[in-house]
Amino acid sequence: MIVADQKPIEEILQMLEPYRKVLFLGCQTCVAVCMAGGEKEVGLLAAAVRLARKHQGRPIEIVEGAVKRQCDDEFNEPWAKTIEQQEAVLSLACGVGVNKLSERFDVPILPALNTKFFGEVERQGVWAEVCAGCGNCILHLTGGICPIARCAKNLLNGPCGGVRADGTCEVAQNGSRPCAWVMIYERLGKLNQRQNLENIFGAKDWSSDRHGGPRKRIREDMLLEG
């Protein structure tokens, strides 16, 4: 899932400064799961903003809503009329949702969230980055643990010389994060695949990663004619 955080209220109030009629539009998928931009967060943020603006003597009219997936026009379209009646939209989706609405509507779309990473739920209230979307997965060779996303130095052949004796990463403060390569070593041991460590990864072709430029995936068999 995509993990995001809500921006500080002061920053949101500053973005909303010029506007008096705004739609707060959440997204009911990833950002709802990580409790940053779902229907509940829309309600809480709208209440806080209304109150703050009332105190400033500049009341704001807020319409609240949430769509199933803001990254898909299909779900945003039923809101088209409402969006066009606003001075601005505050999007509580990830950056993809903000981009999607901006492509479709001639209304300023403001980001209420800071989009962070692709992550897993580690435990209640904790999300961790585990995939960097490199576009050429090697997890079958590393026991299902990603060195690109989980090693602070993105090392393909590790560990580095800085791994601590207790198996934590030298980059993380206070030993708060295990070394990804120690995790890979242990995992490969459990799978009887430690021989994988004898294969030295060559230089990775990063053209499939986002550093090769904005990417697009096209499924010819899914395209509609015309």
Ligand code: SF4
């Ligand atoms: S190897 Fe690439 S695609 Fe696979 S988990 Fe790591 S970053 Fe993601």
Ligand code: SF4
């Ligand atoms: S200690 Fe491990 S996780 Fe940290 S930078 Fe070195 S190899 Fe990567």
